[in-house]
Amino acid sequence: MLFNSIEFAIFFLIVFILYWFVFGKKYKVQNILLLISSYYFYGCWNWHFLALLIFSTGLDYFTGLMMADAPNKQKKQIWFWLSVCVNIGFLGVFKYYNFFIDSFADLLSAFGLKANFATLQVILPVGISFYTFHGLSYVVDIYNDRIKPERNFIHYSVFVCFFPLLVAGPIERATHLLPQIIRKREFDYNKAVDGLRQILWGLFKKIVIADNCASVVNTIFANYHAQSASNLLLGAVLFTFQIYGDFSGYSDIALGAARLLGFELLRNFGFPYFSRDIAEFWRRWHISLTTWFRDYLYIPLGGSRGSKWLSVRNTFIIFLVSGFWHGANWTFLFWGAFHAALFLPLLIFGRNRLHTNTVAEGNFLPTFKELIQMLTTFCLVVVGWIFFRAASISDAFGYIASLFSRSLFTLPTHKVSSLGVYIVVLLLVEWIQREKKHGLAQFESVLSFRPLRWGLYIILILSIIQFGGKSETFIYFQF
Amino acid sequence: MKKLIVHSLFFISIMVVIILLSLFLIPNKKLIDNSLYANIDKHHRLDSLASPKIVFVGGSNLGFGLDSKRLEDSLHLPVVNMGLHAGLGLKFMINEVKPSIRKGDIVVLSPEYHHFLNNSLLDGEKILVALLFDVNKKDLKYITFSQALHLIPLTVEYSVSKLMRKELDVMDEDVNNEFDKNYKRNSFNKYGDEVMHWNYPNQVIHQMAGTTVSEDVSSSTLCLISDFDQYLRVNGAKLIIIPPAFMASSYLGYEKLIKNITIKLKEQKTPFEIKPQSFVFPDSLYFNTVYHLNKQGVKQRTDSIVKLMKREISK
Numbered sequence: 001m002l003f004n005s006i007e008f009a010i011f012f013l014i015v016f017i018l019y020w021f022v023f024g025k026k027y028k029v030q031n032i033l034l035l036i037s038s039y040y041f042y043g044c045w046n047w048h049f050l051a052l053l054i055f056s057t058g059l060d061y062f063t064g065l066m067m068a069d070a071p072n073k074q075k076k077q078i079w080f081w082l083s084v085c086v087n088i089g090f091l092g093v094f095k096y097y098n099f100f101i102d103s104f105a106d107l108l109s110a111f112g113l114k115a116n117f118a119t120l121q122v123i124l125p126v127g128i129s130f131y132t133f134h135g136l137s138y139v140v141d142i143y144n145d146r147i148k149p150e151r152n153f154i155h156y157s158v159f160v161c162f163f164p165l166l167v168a169g170p171i172e173r174a175t176h177l178l179p180q181i182i183r184k185r186e187f188d189y190n191k192a193v194d195g196l197r198q199i200l201w202g203l204f205k206k207i208v209i210a211d212n213c214a215s216v217v218n219t220i221f222a223n224y225h226a227q228s229a230s231n232l233l234l235g236a237v238l239f240t241f242q243i244y245g246d247f248s249g250y251s252d253i254a255l256g257a258a259r260l261l262g263f264e265l266l267r268n269f270g271f272p273y274f275s276r277d278i279a280e281f282w283r284r285w286h287i288s289l290t291t292w293f294r295d296y297l298y299i300p301l302g303g304s305r306g307s308k309w310l311s312v313r314n315t316f317i318i319f320l321v322s323g324f325w326h327g328a329n330w331t332f333l334f335w336g337a338f339h340a341a342l343f344l345p346l347l348i349f350g351r352n353r354l355h356t357n358t359v360a361e362g363n364f365l366p367t368f369k370e371l372i373q374m375l376t377t378f379c380l381v382v383v384g385w386i387f388f389r390a391a392s393i394s395d396a397f398g399y400i401a402s403l404f405s406r407s408l409f410t411l412p413t414h415k416v417s418s419l420g421v422y423i424v425v426l427l428l429v430e431w432i433q434r435e436k437k438h439g440l441a442q443f444e445s446v447l448s449f450r451p452l453r454w455g456l457y458i459i460l461i462l463s464i465i466q467f468g469g470k471s472e473t474f475i476y477f478q479f
Numbered sequence: 480m481k482k483l484i485v486h487s488l489f490f491i492s493i494m495v496v497i498i499l500l501s502l503f504l505i506p507n508k509k510l511i512d513n514s515l516y517a518n519i520d521k522h523h524r525l526d527s528l529a530s531p532k533i534v535f536v537g538g539s540n541l542g543f544g545l546d547s548k549r550l551e552d553s554l555h556l557p558v559v560n561m562g563l564h565a566g567l568g569l570k571f572m573i574n575e576v577k578p579s580i581r582k583g584d585i586v587v588l589s590p591e592y593h594h595f596l597n598n599s600l601l602d603g604e605k606i607l608v609a610l611l612f613d614v615n616k617k618d619l620k621y622i623t624f625s626q627a628l629h630l631i632p633l634t635v636e637y638s639v640s641k642l643m644r645k646e647l648d649v650m651d652e653d654v655n656n657e658f659d660k661n662y663k664r665n666s667f668n669k670y671g672d673e674v675m676h677w678n679y680p681n682q683v684i685h686q687m688a689g690t691t692v693s694e695d696v697s698s699s700t701l702c703l704i705s706d707f708d709q710y711l712r713v714n715g716a717k718l719i720i721i722p723p724a725f726m727a728s729s730y731l732g733y734e735k736l737i738k739n740i741t742i743k744l745k746e747q748k749t750p751f752e753i754k755p756q757s758f759v760f761p762d763s764l765y766f767n768t769v770y771h772l773n774k775q776g777v778k779q780r781t782d783s784i785v786k787l788m789k790r791e792i793s794k
Binding site (some may be wrong): 006185190192193454457458461462463464465466 | 480482486490493494497628632634635639640642643
């Protein structure tokens with residue numbers, strides 16, 4: 001059940017009506033409804049993996065309780081490592097088993113040794129990287145005495161399985177979401193309207209921008225040898241918008257849907273393509289994952305408390321792991337390493353926190369310097385996405401090498417004029433809204449005349465309907 | 480909450496009005512004199528013929544694959560070829576002829592194989608919406624409730640597309656192709672056969688060679704055919720089912736599906752009266768798709784159908 005499908009619209013409408021009109025007065029019953037809906041939502045993908053989801057939830061719930069009730073530190077550690085090992089074990093088997101086996105066989109063959117390991121026909125359970133990280137953060141927080149365990153299994157299960165964030169995040173923290181689950185939710189008109197606006201903007205980014213970019217990008221990347229350099233450049237730029245529209249669109253729909261049910265989820269994107277350097281880009285791209293790695297890997301590794309070189313080592317590890325989290329392919333690892341290579345000079349020279357504010361804050365236009373900084377960062381990000389999108393490292397280098405030819409100065413043969421207009425609309429709206437939470441947040445302050453505002457919403461909906469027929473699945477579902 | 484509901488309903492009403500206005504008031508200029516208008520002419524002929532008559536029902540495999548005049552001359556019975564486009568859906572094709580069937584009529588049904596796959600072709604695609612709202616609104620009466628539910632999202636999409644782009648191609652035409660440019664209402668003769676292509680050389684065929692389709696036969700399609708057979712029997716008419724013409728190089732990928740269709744139709748006592756293999760012709764006899772015969776192909780297929788019909792009439 002995709003967020004951009006009629007089925008989800010009907011499903012969500014039913015849940016919304018039951019949630020507020022039938023069970024509105026009892027938050028505990030609302031939680032039961034959310035859990036059943038979440039299981040149904042997940043079961044629509046593949047009901048076989050529901051058992052895995054329930055087992056993973058049950059394990060973390062149980063180990064959380066055991067850790068809290070453990071009589072001494074040693075027993076607490078045993079329960080902690082049991083949970084961590086099983087969680088990482090599931091992720092390893094389902095996501096990385098074949099990768100490690102194949103890579104090991106390749107390594108042996110490089111030394112002239114033949115190996116014939118058995119690979120498995122493993123289907124990756126949708127959302128496993130996301131719900132595993134939910135559970136891990138909960139267990140780590142209990143281990144570090146940051147939170148007390150949740151003793152109600154239903155409440156804990158809603159934290160892990162809440163359907164808006166179940167399959168592609170944002171990756172929540174127990175400290176942030178659990179308190180919202182265990183208290184009564186009040187319907188708030190303004191929040192609900194804001195949620196609807198965020199869903200609308202998310203659908204626009206997914207259906208109009210990402211899906212339209214996808215058809216061109218797929219053609220170009222599938223056959224990059226035969227494309228002119230200008231087509232390759234177009235493909236790389238369009239993929240940059242595709243992945244942003246796809247993933248930030250999904251996040252917007254998730255956050256908007258959650259807000260309609262009275263929840264505030266963690267922000268996942270902060271207009272990353274307006275970043276002035278790579279450090280700022282990483283503070284604005286997939287924020288919930290970046291901060292997860294910061295809190296649960298970077299800081300435990302020592303963070304920046306030791307020497308500069310320790311900090312550099314830890315940062316490099318974070319980027320590699322972050323790349324590898326996206327998938328079992330060398331391309332993702334290389335993508336992580338590429339970003340580390342761009343980030344580390346900023347860290348070494350102490351310039352990684354130069355841009356913690358919003359670009360051109362308080363002004364409509366950026367300065368020339370800011371414009372150059374944004375364009376430079378954007379170009380570097382585009383190069384990184386080539387590695388992310390390519391089928392293999394050699395393909396990525398082949399793609400980049402093919403960019404440097406005379407045909408770069410020819411016109412691309414793919415017609416993308418109307419798509420270009422929509423991308424300009426996306427950039428314009430997000431630029432205007434860059435100091436707010438999402439593209440249509442507090443839109444009444446931008447367009448106070450309601451008919452004009454509604455007119456814009458109607459145009460957005462009409463664009464979404466026009467392109468709705470050829471919807472593609474969300475890229476981040478594979479992670 | 481009340482405020483949200485009121486505002487939402489008001490907003491939805493505005494959307495509905497816009498969509499309806501676009502659907503009914505904005506013409507799709509791309510459809511002016513389009514081949515879909517042949518549907519009106521075919522209906523005129525269907526309603527004007529006295530019974531007993533022979534009615535061919537199917538998609539473009541019939542439109543592009545029959546010489547009705549030769550059939551009529553050979554069988555001495557009036558013939559109408561209703562075949563136009565597979566995308567109109569088998570349900571619509573059957574329902575649009577039902578009211579005109581009288582005692583003694585023979586209905587020859589030739590669905591495309593794609594109608595037997597579990598897809599939207601049974602209920603119709605966007606081209607049906609274009610026909611219903613921009614070509615022949617009278618055809619709306621042939622739409623069933625379940626079909627309407629299937630068509631609603633397509634209709635909304637079609638209406639919005641009209642609003643955003645006034646010229647909307649529902650036929651997937653190649654603007655640089657001479658035949659596509661000239662394929663219009665007047666490409667059909669008075670019997671309903673597409674004859675313009677008889678004077679054109681074979682086109683490049685974007686064939687489905689090498690593609691393998693599902694082997695599962697849609698039970699809905701089988702049920703629809705069975706019900707149609709029952710309807711005709713009750714009304715004193717007869718149903719004959721023939722396979723579509725199909726290109727030899729594409730046959731392999733469809734072989735299992737076709738075999739299963741043949742078995743299932745036989746099981747429900749509405750069999751193909753001609754073996755599907757008999758209508759698998761060499762690639763050289765195809766015009767522009769795997770279902771569309773050229774003039775020579777039409778002659779060969781019509782010969783087979785004449786033989787079959789003579790046998791059936793003499794029974």
